[in-house]
Amino acid sequence: MHSAAARVEAALGLLLRRSTRAHLYDDLVSDLAGVDETTYPVLSGIARLEPVSSTRLADEIGIDRTATTRYAARLEKVGLVVREPDAGDARSTLLLLTAEGRAAIDSARRRLVDRLDEIVAEWTPVEAELFATVLEHLVSKLRPES
Numbered sequence: 001m002h003s004a005a006a007r008v009e010a011a012l013g014l015l016l017r018r019s020t021r022a023h024l025y026d027d028l029v030s031d032l033a034g035v036d037e038t039t040y041p042v043l044s045g046i047a048r049l050e051p052v053s054s055t056r057l058a059d060e061i062g063i064d065r066t067a068t069t070r071y072a073a074r075l076e077k078v079g080l081v082v083r084e085p086d087a088g089d090a091r092s093t094l095l096l097l098t099a100e101g102r103a104a105i106d107s108a109r110r111r112l113v114d115r116l117d118e119i120v121a122e123w124t125p126v127e128a129e130l131f132a133t134v135l136e137h138l139v140s141k142l143r144p145e146s
Helices: 004-016 018-029 040-049 054-061 065-077 099-120 125-142
Strands: 081-086 089-097
Touching: 004 018, 018 040, 018 099, 040 054, 040 065, 040 089, 040 099, 054 065, 054 089, 065 081, 089 099, 099 125
Parallel strands: none
Antiparallel strands: 081 089
């Protein structure tokens, strides 16, 4: 029998696998024009960090800066993202969501919450609350600032 920590490690390994994330992102953006599994992490990262430089965004989402810049340009081309000059660094620009970009990320996040609601609907309310609490605690301990 594996320890609880070993089971968590195995589950996290599966959750963090690129194929798992890509499948999830595909579900989240299936009806969003201009967003796909490659651009979703960029859109989501901008939503969480805006205004944000491509360099900081790349560091935060774990995609190299060149790819991040390319994906942001694709999102800009379809009107979901804009670039603005960085007042603190004349050589840099900052990425921000447009109203359409905000609507797209809100839609994707609602879809994710709906999917998670479907999953936890099979659990008791106590199990669902406990899982949320334990997951929040685990994430807080794994984050770099903890």
